[in-house]
Structures are given as C-alpha cells and as structure tokens.
Amino acid sequence: MARIEFPSILIRTANPCQPGVSKFWDTGGVRICSFLVCIPISGLLLLLGFLLRPILQGKDPADDFAERLGLFYMASPDAHSGHEWIERVKSGGAVPLLEPDNCPNGWATPSGDVFMVRGPEYLSTKEKVPGGDYLLKPLGFDWIKGPAKICEVLKNPNGRVKKAVDKELAAGNKPFIWAFNLQLPNKDNYSAIAYFVILNPIPEGSLMEQFIKGDDSFRNSRFKLIANIVKGPWIVRKAVGEQAICILGRAVHCNYFIGENYMEVDVDIGSSMVANAIVHLAFGYITTLTVDLAFLIESQAEQELPERILGAVRFSELDPASAKMIEPPPNDEIAGNAQSFLPTRLWKSIGQGFSHFLHTGSQDGSQPATVHLNGGVHDGENNIGMEKWMASYVLTV
Secondary structure, eight states: OOOOOOOOOEEEEEOTTSTTOEEEEETTSEEETTEEEOOOHHHHHHHHHHHHHHHHTTOOHHHHHHHHTTOOOOSOHHHHTTOHHHHHHHTOSSSOBOBTTBOTTEEEOOOGGGSEEEOTTHHHHOOEEEOOSOSSEEEEEEEEEOSSOOOOGGGOTTOHHHHHHHHHHHTTOOOEEEEEEEEOOSTTOEEEEEEEEEOSOOOTTSHHHHHHHSOHHHHHHHEEEEEEEEEOOHHHHHHHOSSEEEEHHHHSEEEEEEETTEEEEEEEGGGSHHHHHHHHHHHTTGGGOEEEEEEEEOOOSGGGOSOOEEEEEEEESOOGGGOEEOOOOTTOOHHHHOOOOOOHHHHHHHHHHHHHHHTOOOOOTTSSSEEEOSSOTTTOSSEEEHHHHHHHHHHHO
C-alpha cells in the first residue's frame, strides 16, 4: 500500500512537563509529554483553512460545515432567510399545511403550471400557457366560522394573521398581505380564506399597484378566479367544469378593503343565486373534494401579457367540524353583518332545478353579470349567461 509522507518541520515549543525547558519537536507528528497527537502539520493547516474559510467569506461556519458534509439543514428557505414568522402563520391554521399530493383535511400550494393563463400573444392567437411562478408567497389558509358573516379579517385584532403581521410591522418590517375571503352561504357562516404576502415593494405601474390604487369598477372588471376540481364526484365536476374561469366582480358581490399594508377581497358567494346553488351542492360533498383555486388580475392589454397568477391554494377533503370558531371584533354589530339565508324548501327547489341548468347551452357573454365557465372574459368559451341560469331556476321553483 502506498504511503503518503507529510512534510516534517521543526518547531520550538515549551515542554509542559518541565517548565522553563524548551525543546525541538519533529512535527511529522506533534508529541506533547507522553501523548501523540496524530495531526501532521499539513493536516492541521488544512483543518484551520476549512474552519476559517466561511468566516473570511462572511458565512455562518455551522451552515457552511453542514453544507460541506452534505448534511440536510432542517429549515425552510423562508426560515433560513429570516422570515420564520411566515412558516409559523402557514402552519398555524385550523387545518394543517400538507403536501399537494396528499393533504386530507388540509391545504397546500399547487404548482402554477396546473392553471392555464393568457400567453404573451393571447390577444391575437387566443393561446394560453401554464401559469408558472406566482407573484406572491403563500402565507396561510383559514377554514373558520363565526356568529355572523366573517368580514375584514385583516382588520380584526383577534385574527391570528393580523397579530403576526402587527409584530412584523412593530419590528420595522413591511410585508404587504393579500387575503381572499370566500364567504360561503351557510347558516354556520363558514369562510375559506387564502393569505399571501409580498416582501418587496410592489412594482410601480404594475397591475397589482393599479388594482390596489384603482376603484371598485376597475377591480370588478379584472379580479379573476380559476378553479380546478382535482378530485370529486361527477355532479360537482360537471357543475364547475374542468377549469372554471370567472371574473368574480361580475358574477358575485365583492367587497374590497385596503389598508397601508394589506389588500383584502371578501367574496360574497351568497349574493349570486347561481354561485349559491353551486356552492351549496359542492358543500354536500366537501369531505370528498380536492379543489385548486388561483387568484389573478386579468390582463386585457398587450403590455400586460402574459398573465401572472398572484397566488393559489389547494384544499382537500375539508371537514366542516374542523372549522375554527373565531371571535368577532370588539363592539361588532353582529346584527348588522347577519346573513340572510334561503329557507330549506327553497334549497330543495334549487337542488331539483340544478340538473336542468347543468345542461343549458351557452349564449353571448355580453351581459354585465356573467359567470364564465371553461373560459374567461372575452374568451368566447362557454360563457354562460346568469340570466339563462336564473331562468332555468325560476322555471323549476
């Protein structure tokens, strides 16, 4: 076997066993008294270089050491970059954060590529492309209920996200939060809320800035939802479509709340008879459903293309019993926020008529209140008029 010879040099050291006596030692091996420390001088220098290199490069020696040894550093990118609060919020809801492929009674972030959005040449070719990366970071998901319809969650001092964000603001950080609150038409006042965050300043002149600073008319004409039923019974998939695209501000009533560091959209699904019926149907199967929802601001001009998704959420097999009851804001006028509900008999009528409007054809989508399934505004793809669905409902009551 070949033997590697390390260079030997002579160094002068103090003899710890005989104070005041110095002696030369051969450093092919460093001997102190009766102990032989098997570190050749060249190996010692290599070790010192290994330890000093990360310090000279401004790195954390522990992180550099773990990386060099191929160890897995147990921290998320957000936690490692000083945003541990994001991870705490993501995992702090009533339903757990899980993997997209396996999240029973939980939520996850699906790939942006499962959604098709307007491509760079859409206005001339109508070609759509996979959604790609999101503009916002996922921050959390809440499955909650309350004594009245849940509104303005980012203004409620009892809200967990509000508390976390307030701490960040007090620390001098400036996250900007987006919340999309889907208010379900139900006597228990369920809300499914998706939260997102942007840590950098919003680009000047961007669609995001226009959406925040614009009026409700602009927001209603641009706020788009893409819904995919990943898993669920046939009747729900038939009602929603393979990939349903809807300009929410034209289909249902949306309330927009803007603060210095947040943008909240409360989507009142109960304000639309059709959306009401679809959600009521889907709610009966909620423990078997896996749903992907993407939120975006529609690109309607060439310079705004390609479309970019703000953020998306997947929730799967939600259990109504797992929804957390939240505290209303102080001095909240519950009566003022109380939601009116359709009688049970009326729900039965809607259910009887539902199979009828599942088979209604499409018509021109020029009416101001239009639900767009399997397409989008100006797409010409199965734009089903609200009035036609409403007519089918009235005929069956």
